[in-house]
Amino acid sequence: MARTVWDSTVGKKTVMAVSGLVMLLYLVAHMIGNLKIFFGAGEFNHYAHWLRTVGEPFMHYEWTLWVIRVVLVVAVVAHATSAYQLSRRDIKARPSKYVHKKPRASYATRTMRWGGIILGLFIVWHILDLTTGTVHPGGFETGKPYQNILDTFSTWYGNVIYIVAMLALGLHIRHGFWSAAQTLGAGSRTRDRALKTVANVLALLLTVGFIAVPVGVMTGVVS
Amino acid sequence: MKLTLRVWRQKNADADGAMSTYEVDGISPDMSFLEMLDTLNEGLILKGEDPVAFDHDCREGICGACSLVINGDAHGPERTTTCQLHMRSFKDGDTIDIEPWRASAFPVVKDLVVDRSAFDRIIQAGGYITAPTGAAPEAHATPVPKPDADFAFEHAECIGCGACVAACPNGAAMLFTSAKVNHLNVLPQGAPERESRVLDMVAQMDEEGFGGCTLTGECATACPKGIPLMSITSMNKEWLRATRKVSKR
Numbered sequence: 001m002a003r004t005v006w007d008s009t010v011g012k013k014t015v016m017a018v019s020g021l022v023m024l025l026y027l028v029a030h031m032i033g034n035l036k037i038f039f040g041a042g043e044f045n046h047y048a049h050w051l052r053t054v055g056e057p058f059m060h061y062e063w064t065l066w067v068i069r070v071v072l073v074v075a076v077v078a079h080a081t082s083a084y085q086l087s088r089r090d091i092k093a094r095p096s097k098y099v100h101k102k103p104r105a106s107y108a109t110r111t112m113r114w115g116g117i118i119l120g121l122f123i124v125w126h127i128l129d130l131t132t133g134t135v136h137p138g139g140f141e142t143g144k145p146y147q148n149i150l151d152t153f154s155t156w157y158g159n160v161i162y163i164v165a166m167l168a169l170g171l172h173i174r175h176g177f178w179s180a181a182q183t184l185g186a187g188s189r190t191r192d193r194a195l196k197t198v199a200n201v202l203a204l205l206l207t208v209g210f211i212a213v214p215v216g217v218m219t220g221v222v223s
Numbered sequence: 224m225k226l227t228l229r230v231w232r233q234k235n236a237d238a239d240g241a242m243s244t245y246e247v248d249g250i251s252p253d254m255s256f257l258e259m260l261d262t263l264n265e266g267l268i269l270k271g272e273d274p275v276a277f278d279h280d281c282r283e284g285i286c287g288a289c290s291l292v293i294n295g296d297a298h299g300p301e302r303t304t305t306c307q308l309h310m311r312s313f314k315d316g317d318t319i320d321i322e323p324w325r326a327s328a329f330p331v332v333k334d335l336v337v338d339r340s341a342f343d344r345i346i347q348a349g350g351y352i353t354a355p356t357g358a359a360p361e362a363h364a365t366p367v368p369k370p371d372a373d374f375a376f377e378h379a380e381c382i383g384c385g386a387c388v389a390a391c392p393n394g395a396a397m398l399f400t401s402a403k404v405n406h407l408n409v410l411p412q413g414a415p416e417r418e419s420r421v422l423d424m425v426a427q428m429d430e431e432g433f434g435g436c437t438l439t440g441e442c443a444t445a446c447p448k449g450i451p452l453m454s455i456t457s458m459n460k461e462w463l464r465a466t467r468k469v470s471k472r
Contacts, residue, residue, distance in 0.1 A: 004470075009395075009435035010425050010462045086435045090393035093327050093434030099229070099242055100320035102295035105392070105439040112437065179438040182453075185460025189453055 012082040017180035019079040031209040037222055041146040048145045087113055108175040115168040122165035153217035162214050170207035174199050224250040227318040230275055233331050252311035259310055276334040282306040287382030291335055292322040297386035297445040304447045324385050326394035328432045341431040342383050348427035349420035350403040352412050371409045378406035380448040387442035393434030398442035400428045401458035402450045408461055418465035425462055
């Protein structure tokens with residue numbers, strides 16, 4: 001069955017939809033966690049520490065976090081691989097362009113591929129910046145996420161990269177969530193408006209929720 | 224009406240094509256788009272030039288033979304087939320771009336004619352029911368709920384013209400395939416082959432080199448018969464159901 005699913009364009013889209021929804025679920029949790037930064041270093045750092053102790057004593061220190069990381073890596077790889085293979089196929093299926101060009105589909109729809117690439121690059125930077133600290137500006141300290149975030153958003157490029165990526169994320173979710181529903185066969189004529197509304201609300205909430213952090217640092221609300 | 228036409232001319236499948244410009248005069252707003260092309264061709268023949276090749280048959284909007292991308296729109300600016308498009312949709316002095324369907328699964332045969340036999344092979348893969356033929360059966364022998372009958376009929380309207388493929392930025396045939404799958408899969412007559420139909424038709428669609436669906440909705444906008452985009456959602460649902468069922472066997 002796995003073979004038949006992966007061999008089909010409809011199956012690859014299914015993989016893309018499911019992996020996208022897994023990442024979306026994670027993003028909602030991530031966004032809510034981020035907002036704790038507005039309640040001070042104590043609460044934020046405590047939350048970050050708690051993330052490592054989730055599931056104890058059943059789980060060892062950081063085990064739950066690693067399970068989540070593995071699931072996310074699988075989701076990202078599955079999402080990107082299916083997107084890459086489907087895109088190559090799509091471009092091949094339509095080799096010659098029309099002479100008379102017409103701009104059509106919505107901006108969110110047209111930017112799915114580039115938006116996805118931007119998000120992929122962002123994830124790499126984001127992990128090197130705030131998880132491993134490799135490209136972190138200033139002294140990165142494990143266990144002190146509050147200060148690390150302040151350092152990142154005290155640089156102009158930190159803010160620019162983050163905000164651009166979050167705008168791309170909003171657009172990606174706007175078309176992606178609704179599309180995932182269609183791919184999984186969950187859409188219907190009566191449900192269409194509701195699904196589009198949920199997609200827009202999710203896109204807006206996540207974008208605003210994530211961007212609130214750099215804006216908070218820039219305006220001095222978080223310091 | 225006097226018009227400037229920019230038409231895709233291509234000698235044969237292997238030759239390189241290009242847009243050629245022609246002037247046509249004496250066009251009545253009541254002519255169909257194809258009659259306007261007939262006028263152009265009469266002029267070309269009188270001048271000893273090769274007439275523009277284009278597909279057409281019933282000229283009633285029901286056979287699916289006519290095609291043409293007119294000013295970037297499959298079947299032109301109105302939601303109908305090219306044969307049912309009238310010159311009153313254009314203005315005197317307009318320049319009109321006329322191109323063939325573009326998709327690698329629909330190779331150009333000549334000028335504006337493309338080979339759409341990929342659609343025939345998708346139908347051969349499962350777009351039928353295996354039932355004894357003969358005299359038409361008693362209509363009430365197999366009850367069909369009204370909503371199902373309406374759903375089937377809406378999809379049965381597909382004439383297989385390929386406008387969906389031409390409009391799709393990915394050259395996908397999802398709308399065509401879904402119309403055919405949904406039409407039969409919702410009916411009791413189509414039930415025995417419900418799973419194999421969707422799996423085989425989607426597999427054949429992929430085999431033909433059509434692209435995948437990115438839900439841009441271009442297909443449903445271009446469809447002269449108004450097959451809805453949600454048709455693709457219904458087919459995806461059928462495909463997932465069939466995949467689960469078949470894997471259990």
